[in-house]
Amino acid sequence: MTEFRRGYGAAPWHLLLLLGCFALTGWIALRLSGEPTxxxxxxxxxxxxxxxxxxxxxxxxxxxxxxxxxxxRPDRRSALNHVRVPALASGLLLLVYLPGILGLGGDTYTAATGLIPQPLLARWLAVSAAIFAVSAIVYARRWARLGRSG
CATH class of the missing domain: 1.20.5 (Single alpha-helices involved in coiled-coils or other helix-helix interfaces)
Structure with missing residues (x-):
């Protein structure tokens, strides 16, 4: 087992997981190859x-x-991940809802949901603010807990 890890660079379950991902991706590619689009x-x-x-x-x-x-220099109280995670979540939400925020495909959105896409920008901003606020609260609680114990 140690020789496998040394030669491959990771545990055997990593190789199995990677092969499973490739198999799933190949199956999806085969399914999509027959699509006209x-x-x-x-x-x-x-x-x-x-x-x-x-x-x-x-x-x-x-x-x-x-x-x-x-x-x-990051220490135990580093706020970096409390900025990274909400920024990533906010960025992904922006990527998903950007066409609606820009007003593209409004007719399709309305036909599919029965709603108008105009409030998407305000909702994205509100959700992003909430994500950052929750992260700030978690960071403040960790800071307070570390301050008491350290």
Whole structure:
């Protein structure tokens, strides 16, 4: 077992999980290959990969480095993860609801849900504020608990 770990670099369950993920991805690709819109889906996927790798990743890596530099050396009371997690959640929500926030596909949204997309921006802002507020409360409680015990 130790030799396997040394040669592979991880535990055997990691390899099994990775093979399962590849099998699932292959099955999904085979299912989608017969779809008439498979070419458009592939184009959207490749576009998303390119936009992420060439634009978004450098931006949020730079923001993370800046946050780490501003906050100094992380210790047990580091607030970095209490900024990262809500920022990630807020960013993902923005990505999901951006077409509605920008007013794109309003007719489709209304037909599917019976609602109008205009309040999506205010709702996204409210949910993001709530996520950051909950994270700040959790951080404050941890800070207070560590202050009493340390």
């Amino acid at each position: 498979a070419g458009r889906m592939l184009l959207w996927f490749l576009g998303a990969v390119i936009v992420h790798d060439l634009l978004l990743f450098p931006v949020y890596a730079l923001v993370d480095r800046t946050l780490r530099a501003v906050m100094g």
